[in-house]
Amino acid sequence: MLDDLLPAGFHASQTRGDVAGVVLFDEERAAVEGAVAGRRAEFATGRHCARQALRRLGASPVPLPVGEDRAPVWPDRVLGSLTHCTGFRAAAVGWAGGEVLGIGIDAEPDRPLPAEVIEHVLRTDERLGTGAHDRLVFSAKEAVFKAWWPLERRWLDFHEARVTVEQGGVFAVDVLADRTVACRYEGRWGAAGGVLFTLVTAVRA
Known part of the structure; x- marks a missing residue:
């Protein structure tokens, strides 16, 4: 599913659950x-996905x-993003230097947010x-931040990005914060097997 969301020239790798024996x-x-075993397994599987995606690239x-x-330190000239949620890990990568200046992916369990989280992360006009x-x-906002951070290197509050879900598996992103890089943020989304996927690209303006 994630592969279907990627811009041309980008590659992804994903897995359900953790991969054993990752070196x-x-x-x-x-x-x-010093991290707990679950965190180490999650981390190792994320790196495994990243290397699989890099190989495809x-x-x-x-x-x-x-x-x-x-945040992960990607190789020179590579744009990348990692994500994980319960039972799912993924990475997406592409070469820098084209129209895409940044990329962010996020995966979430496809179930409602707790009420206290909604109040914290969603603007009134998004609810x-x-x-x-x-x-x-x-x-979508998690993915926006992952695309934003390598370009701006400063925190973006949840309320500084307005997301409008549109037809056809896309969403519009309006970044309300000041920025130094001239770009627009574009979003796509999908869902499969109980997992919700979002992709945001920062595209040269």
């Missing part, structure tokens, strides 16, 4: 040293350490009172 580079192991498998901002819609808007 991590030293820099990667250091990032989860034609890039060499390299360490993907965690940066000071806790339709339906569980599926609320979860979709939340996931």
Whole structure:
């Protein structure tokens, strides 16, 4: 499903559950040293998906350490994003230098958000009172932030992005914060097997 959302030239890898026996580079192991077993497995599977996607892109498998901002450090000239939720892990990558300046993917369990989360992350004009819609808007904002952060390197509050779900598996994104990079944010979404997927690309203006 995720592959269907990607722009041309981008590749993804996804898996249900964790992959056993993933060999991590030293820099990667250091990032989860001391973490609980579940977190280590989740992290390793994410790196496995990333390397599978990089291989499809034609890039060499390299360490993907965690940066000071806790985001993965992608190889030079590669745009990438990771996501995970219960029972699902995925990565998407593409070459930098084209019309796409950034990418963000998010996966969420396809079920309603708790009421306290809705109040925190959704603007008043985004609340339709339906569980599926609320979860979709939340996931879209998570994907927006992942595309935004490598370009702007500053926090984007949930209320600084307005998401409007449209027909045909797309959503519009209106970033209300000041920015330094001239681009527009475009969104696509889908759902399969109890998982909701969102993709956001920052496209050259």
